[in-house]
Structures are given as C-alpha cells and as structure tokens.
Amino acid sequence: MVTQEIKVSTSRIGALIGKGGSTKREIEDRTGIALQIDSEEGLVKIEGDDPVAVMTATSVVSAIGRGFSPERAFRLLDEEDMILVLIDLTDLAGTTQHLERLRGRIIGRSGTSRTQIEDMTGTEISVHGKTVAIIGLPEQVETARKAVEMLIQGVPHENVYAFLDRKKKEARQEMLEYYS
Numbered sequence: 122m123v124t125q126e127i128k129v130s131t132s133r134i135g136a137l138i139g140k141g142g143s144t145k146r147e148i149e150d151r152t153g154i155a156l157q158i159d160s161e162e163g164l165v166k167i168e169g170d171d172p173v174a175v176m177t178a179t180s181v182v183s184a185i186g187r188g189f190s191p192e193r194a195f196r197l198l199d200e201e202d203m204i205l206v207l208i209d210l211t212d213l214a215g216t217t218q219h220l221e222r223l224r225g226r227i228i229g230r231s232g233t234s235r236t237q238i239e240d241m242t243g244t245e246i247s248v249h250g251k252t253v254a255i256i257g258l259p260e261q262v263e264t265a266r267k268a269v270e271m272l273i274q275g276v277p278h279e280n281v282y283a284f285l286d287r288k289k290k291e292a293r294q295e296m297l298e299y300y301s
Contacts, residue, residue, distance in 0.1 A: 129186035188249025208253040241285040
C-alpha cells in the first residue's frame with residue numbers, strides 16, 4: 122500500500138470533494154485509489170496499491186488545491202504524459218504589494234495575459250495564493266514556465282508574446298519536419 126499525504130487549503134476542500142462527493146469519487150474511480158479528506162485540517166490522504174496511480178491522484182488533488190477547477194485538473198488523468206508544475210512566488214515577492222503586482226502581471230487585465238500564454242502553449246494555468254500552477258505536456262509546460270518567469274522578471278508583455286509566438290512556430294516546424 123502506497124500512501125501520500127498532502128495539505129490543501131481549506132478554501133479548496135469543497136472543490137476537491139465536489140457536489141455530493143462527485144469530484145472525490147471521480148478521482149477515486151479513475152485512478153483506483155482511496156482519498157481520505159480531513160476538511161477541518163485540509164489534510165488529504167491518498168492511498169492505493171499502484172504507485173503511479175497514487176502519484177497521478179496526488180497531482181490532481183494538488184492541482185485542485187492550487188486553484189484549478191476539477192475539469193481542468195482532470196487533464197492530468199486524460200493523458201498520461203501530462204504534468205503539473207508549481208512556481209512558488211514567495212521568495213520572489215518581498216512584500217504583499219510586490220506579490221500582487223507579480224500576480225497581476227501574470228494574469229493580465231481581465232485574464233488576458235494568462236489566457237494568451239495558455240492559448241499559445243496548450244497549457245492550463247492557475248494563479249492561486251503564492252503559487253502559479255501549470256498543467257500540460259512537458260515541453261508545453263516548460264515554454265509556459267519560461268513565459269511566466271519572463272513576466273516575473275519584468276519583461277514587457279509584448280516581448281513575452283513574441284517569445285511564445287517564436288516557440289509556437291518552432292514547434293510547428295518540428296512537427297512538419299517530423300511528419301515529412
């Protein structure tokens with residue numbers, strides 16, 4: 122039996138359990154593991170016989186805990202190569218105002234920046250609390266992570282979009298070369 126414990130913000134426990142326990146049940150059914158959720162403490166125990174299933178379920182629980190909707194987090198179950206990467210903003214932002222500014226740069230006005238990065242990389246991005254979480258295929262996640270880091274470093278948005286555009290063209294070119 123493989124056991125993993127992870128802390129989830131109590132504000133996200135409802136999303137993790139789902140209406141009538143539907144989200145919890147779907148995670149258990151699709152991974153073959155058991156979830157024990159302590160909604161008071163925000164402690165989630167993930168148990169199963171298959172270490173890979175426990176790892177996958179842990180990623181899904183973590184993704185929901187980091188602000189993703191269950192539907193978006195389930196992308197980690199839909200394709201086996203999907204990964205979840207967390208960027209911790211704690212050390213990068215000295216003050217609360219600085220953290221808010223970084224979050225604002227990453228999200229953009231009305232979410233435009235985050236949406237642009239998601240669209241150009243094929244990833245899902247959640248900016249929640251002091252973290253940025255990215256779900257996608259390894260190469261896509263790496264590109265999205267670089268774009269987020271560029272924004273954190275203060276690179277102008279248009280330069281970040283130009284970088285993403287270049288990466289998208291390179292990926293398209295590699296795909297054409299691979300299939301020709």
